[in-house]
Amino acid sequence: MHDVVIAGAGPVGLLLACELGLTGCDVLVLEQDTGATPWQAMPLGMRGLSAASVEVFHRRGLLRQLVNASGADAYPADHDGHPDPDPRVAPAPRSVAHFAGMMLNPADIDADALPYRLPSPVPEGVMTSLESVETVLAEQAAAVGVRIHRGTRVSALRQGPESVTVQAGDREYQGRWLVGCDGGRSTVRRLAGFEFSGTGPQFTGYTMLATVADPDVLQPGFTLTPTGMYLQMPTPGHIGMLDCDGGAFDRTRQPTVQHLQEVLRRVSGTDVTLDDVQLVSTFTDRAMQATSYRQGRVLLAGDAAHIHSPLGAQGLNTGIGDAVNLGWKLAATVHGHAPDDLLDTYTQERHPVGAGILDWTRAQSAVMKPGPHAQALQALVRDVLGTRDGTTYVYNRTSGASTRYDLDSTHPLVGRNAPDFHFTDGTRLSDLMHRGNGVAVDFTAGRRLAGAPACRQDRIRYVAGRARNELGCGALLVRPDGVVAWADGLDPDRDAFARAAARWFGSATAWSPTG
Structure with missing residues (x-):
């Protein structure tokens, strides 16, 4: 078995x-x-992997392999032989996607408003x-x-x-x-x-690899139009499009070149011509x-x-x-x-x-729907996305930065992905999580948590030391999935730590700070 x-x-x-x-x-x-x-x-x-997903690969020591397998020019700079970033300031993300085909400017992201970020060698997204x-x-x-x-x-x-x-x-x-x-x-x-259970479709989507006779008539990237949306990727002939037909065409029959050309002309408002289609697949926004x-x-x-x-x-x-x-x-x-x-x-x-993601995609479908009501909504959304707060909000949602589990704690770090604390010995928190274990961090250098009832070392790895930026924490407990399970201030409560360790990791035993 x-x-x-x-x-x-x-x-x-x-x-x-x-x-x-x-x-x-x-x-x-x-x-x-x-x-x-x-x-x-x-x-x-x-x-595209979001910042939260990239962190998963980083914490398991797999990010270098993933970036190399994805054909990137080089692995992002890490702390081996590279200058350390400013420990006080996390740089603004360099890329952000779109909302309903409306592109956002990464320069408009307010890095100071992103919750509990620290400088990291890890990119905030990876195309793979x-x-x-x-x-x-x-x-x-x-x-x-x-x-x-x-x-x-x-x-x-x-x-x-x-x-x-x-x-x-x-x-x-x-x-x-x-x-x-x-x-x-x-x-x-x-x-x-x-x-x-959920909701039915509003559109039929198409992804295809085609030979386009006149690709220059199509705009590059995402283009939202009054009749739908299309996407022309950098790879010649790689095109996506959304036709707001209530999902009527999805998987009902094999799309022909003629049908695909008709849809592309309708949603793009051009007289584009498809000479051939090598591969095509359909999908919907069923949620x-x-x-x-x-x-x-x-x-x-x-x-x-x-x-x-x-x-x-x-x-x-x-x-x-x-x-x-x-x-x-x-x-x-x-x-x-x-x-x-x-x-x-x-x-x-x-x-x-998951429910939040379904609503996030439903909102985009509603904005893209043809007609004067959606057109008015698009204008409003564009105004919001043109602001610093609007762009930052969308980045928070799409990057995973805003995800926070309700773990019955008022501490602002608890329930969030742990920042990649950089210890003064050069180690990062992510370095301690390659084996899928939890981590107890004692920034008091062993004065507070040493000897506390906790779990066996094969479940929680204990580290006592200082970090370049401790975000006002005295100690914290990080689950194997990278989520902060417990955190406390400069004078952390050892008994509260022991209760949190038992809550998430099971039976308690005593440990020493040398594990």
Whole structure:
């Protein structure tokens, strides 16, 4: 019997497998596809990773591999042999995307208004591809002992009190837990009986690789028009477009060159000509979400738990957040040291994030809809996005910087992604998290937390020392997913720390500051 069976070897399933494998869980991944497709490689597989997602790879020591696999010119400067940035000032982000096709100026982001940022060598975003992400994660999964069976489609499952049995092909596989990471049309979600509800589509979207006779008649980048939106990417012939037809064309029939040309002419307002179409896919802005991410011993993550339009590039990033939130909690449950309600916090924390993303994409669909009411709304939104506050707000939402879990604490850091504290010995907080452990940071250099009841060192790594900027903290506890679970001021309460450690990491023992 496996500890965990995962259906789906996309980025979410592979990242979850890596998180579990780091802790020594026996993990099996079942994937119906046998290999990569053109939709995973550049240019069609291009994806943007948000600041929060980039931090996930950084904390696991995988960012260098990802950047290199993505074809970037160089890995971003780090603290090995490079000048350190000013410890007091975090630089403004250099890039920000769009809202409903309306581009934002990164120079308008108010860096001082971004919550608890510190200078970091890590970029605030990475352009990559599904192929690159999956390659890096598959290599990491193999390194931590995860097995991946490809060409194996899940067709049935049954739950028992202590396990889940999965039928895939002509074999049965048994796991103590099953996680569906098998996409928007999730078989696991359907077979396990999850309730999936939401709203219907407003548009049909198209992504294609075509030969355009006269590409210069189309504007580069995103262009929002009175009849829809189109996107001309830098790669010749890589075009996206949105036709506000209520989703009528999506998957009802194969788009012809003539149909695609008609749609592109309508939404662009040009007489553009398509000579040929090599690849095309359709999608909609249907927004649906599982009411719970757990049914007994079956859980969902990524698109299996929530689907929405790709506007704002939120799908992959939300799935990455699901995987790192679930991974350490499920691992602790498998190993038997999780608090009783730890696994329930997965739905409690991630469901509101997913619901917020669905509303974020619904708002963009409403703004793009043809007609005088949407045109008036567009004018209003453009005015707001032209302000410093408006641009900063959108960046906060799309980067993950505004995500904060309700962990029943008034401390402003608790529930947020931990800043990458830079210790005076040159170490960064992220350096201490490569093995998927939590970290207890004692900025009092061991005077306060040393000897406190806490968890075993294989669950929480303890560091006592000073940082170049401590943000007014005396101590903090960081979960394996990078979220601050507890923080206190310059005279931290050792008993409060011990309670927080037991709350998130289980049974308590005494430790010394040398672990």
